[in-house]
Amino acid sequence: MMKGAQVLVAFVLLALASSLASAFDPSPLQDFCVAINDAKNGVFVNGKFCKDPKLVNAEDFFFSGLNKQGNTSNQLGSKVTLVNVEQISGLNTLGISLARVDYAPNGGLNPPHAHPRATEILVVVEGTLYVGFVTSNPDSRLITKVLYPGDVFVFPVGLIHFQFNIGTTNAVAFSGLSSQNPGIITIAKAVFGSNPAINPEVLAKAFQLDKNIVNQLQSRFWWNNS
Known part of the structure; x- marks a missing residue:
């Protein structure tokens, strides 16, 4: 389990990075637009209907559970816990989301994938990760780095990237993404x-x-x- 201080550092780093980065989603024209699924009682903005601001409460901006270890008992040895507009309706129009990624020891893999609508910034809080991304054609250059706790790495929007646990213990990382709904294209899944x-x-x-x-x-x- 991660220590509280490690989690705090991870969130502070992600919050700072997100505040300095430009969101790829359209800029909001109001304080917030809490998403609802009822088209009859809202106004369509940025992909979701807006809840009446008078009915908004703290729960619309809240999610609990990122302190819990994800189940990595699968063929890839990883688990992504995503917190986007589907989990926090208040993220609608704000151009940001968050994820926790757990990696099993000795080869836990978040496989090659891309986010079509977001740049990702990742901070490691436990373990040792080998990470990288591939530039676009014609170069298709592989850029990689080994990360340790406290290290941060950026994956540019739309580029194929991965994370691989090269350590003998569990690894944990948190990611900030510059979209309320970044999307994901897992390359192997999409192709085969x-x-x-x-x-x-x-x-x-x-x-x-x-x-x-x-x-x-x-x-x-x-x-x-x-």
């Missing part, structure tokens, strides 16, 4: 686990693989059987 499946001939040619290997990859990915 799409629904419906991409034509194997397309993938075989794109990856220069035998079609039978593509078929095997599409059939074996864990999310197809979950």
